[in-house]
Amino acid sequence: MNALLDLAARQLRADLAAAPARTRERFSPEGRAARCRTIAELRALAKRSVPKPIFDYADGAAWDEVTARRNLAAFEDVTLHPKALTDVSAVDLRTTILGGEVALPIIAAPTGLTGLQHPDGEVAIARAAHRAGTITTVSTMASCTLEEVAEASAGRRWFQLYVMSDRGLVDELLARATDNGYEALVLTVDVQVAGVRERDVRNGFSVPPRISLRTLAQGVAHPRWSAGFVANPRMVPANLGWEGSASATLAASVNKAFDPTVTWDDLADLRSRWKGPVIVKGVMRADDAQRCVEHGADALVVSNHGGRQLDGAAASIEALPAIADAVGDRAELYLDSGIRRGTDIVKALALGARAVMIGRALMYGIGAAxxxxxxxxxxxxxxxxxxALALAGYPRAADLGMDAVSVR
Structure with missing residues (x-):
């Protein structure tokens, strides 16, 4: 009995000694993120972890945010039809993207100014994507340079391009992407001008962020974010050499720098100069999809920019079937905007996408931890x-087809 009591006492002392470390781990950002069971819970954690203007920049959308909501709701109109008596003891998520295998059909979408959520920004996303066995896409508006991301993680990388009025800068970006091993060019075509994101307007969001009493109060309320921001500020697009202005909204900066005259001739020009695959992002019409293929696009991203540009547009998943019919096997299709659940991915793949791209889900993740x-x-x-694949009766993600779904 004494031996048992002695053993119990030693175990209690060990537990008490370890408790502070366990408590710190449990309540650290990493520990809290690990307890998130859904993307919605990651979003809620990010909302508590970063200042409101920073969260709203990632979470918000254009005008009344109708299209952003529609991106989520439209997945409810796609019904799954599971197959019975299928061996799903081993589920295989692998697929082939532009000739190379990835471990799962999920690609990190380009996100701008990601370093505002966390100072590691696009480097953090690249490392996470490559650890997952997939591809990361670095935005023209990234907080980290093309070189920083390439040096930090050696996996597959794509470069997303906005065409600037300064075509010399465009040439420089293309050269840097080539020199640093970016395998594909993702031309985004749905930002002719900046969408009006009214949350940003109300928050006075600028590049770099405007420092005011309200901003300081937000920083005090989020000390962990503030410490990272002060130690390694990522306030402007690192690839563009912008110094920014506290009086300039992001939309004003975009409208000053981006070229609204971009046409099919520019796609043809970029196709002729870029030696790797060309992907066109922001396609929502079947006729445009066909024309992209005719101009040499290797892949298309069916996307409404997460509802951040033209409010009132169709949901991306609504546009996907017609585009898949129009393009056939002439180009790969990826679905962007609205992915929050594994069932969303099943539906997108069944309707013709080779993979999906996730943006906000990753912004929530790095904002949280x-x-x-x-x-x-x-x-x-x-x-x-x-x-979801197992319950749908499809052991291989690559085998999904239209027989798996119906659209209301």
Missing amino acids: GEAGARRAFGILDAELRV
Whole structure:
């Protein structure tokens, strides 16, 4: 009995000694992210972890945010039809993207000024994507340079291009992307001018962020974010050499720098100069999709920019079937905007997408916990997708087809 009491006492002392470390781990951003079971819970954690203007920049959309809501709701109009008596003891998420295999059909979408959520920004997302066995896409508006991301993580990388009025700068960006091993060019075609994101307007969001009493109060309320921001500020697009102005809204800066005259001739020119695959992002019409293919596009991203540009547009998943019919097997299709669940991915693949791209899910992740949060976002969707495929009766994600769904 004494021996048992002595053993119990030693165990209690060990537990008490370890408790502070366990408590710190549990309540650290990484520990809190690990307890998030869904992308919605990651979003809620990010909302508590960063100042409101920073969260709203990632979460918000254009005008009344109708299209942003529609992107989510439209997945409810796609019904799954599971197959019975199928061996799903081993579920395989692998697919082939532009000739190379990825471990799961989820690609990190380009997101601008990601470093405002966490100072590791696009580096954190790249590391998380490559750890998951997939591709990262670095935006023209990234907080980290093309070189920083390439040096930090050696996996597959794409470069997303906005065409600037300064075509010399465009040439420089293309050269840097080539020199640093970016395999594909993602030309975004739905930002002729900046969409009006009224949350940003109300918050007075600028590049760099405007420092005011309200801003300081937000910083005090989010000390962990503030410490990272002060230690390694990522306030402007690192690839563009912008110094920014506290009096200039992001929309004003975009409208000053971006070229609204971009046409099909520019796509043809970029196709002739870029030696790797060309992907066109922001296609929502079947006729435009056909024309992109005729101009040499290797892949298309069916996307309404997450509802951040033209409010009132169709949901991306609504546009996907007609584009898939029009393009056939002449180009790969990826679906962007609205992915929050593994079942969303099943539906997108069944309707013709080779893979999906996720943007906000990763922004929520790094806002919540940096790289650990981005890894958690991939992990949540990976796990949900495996269960959804098994229950749908499809052991291989690559085998999904129209027989798996119907659209209301």
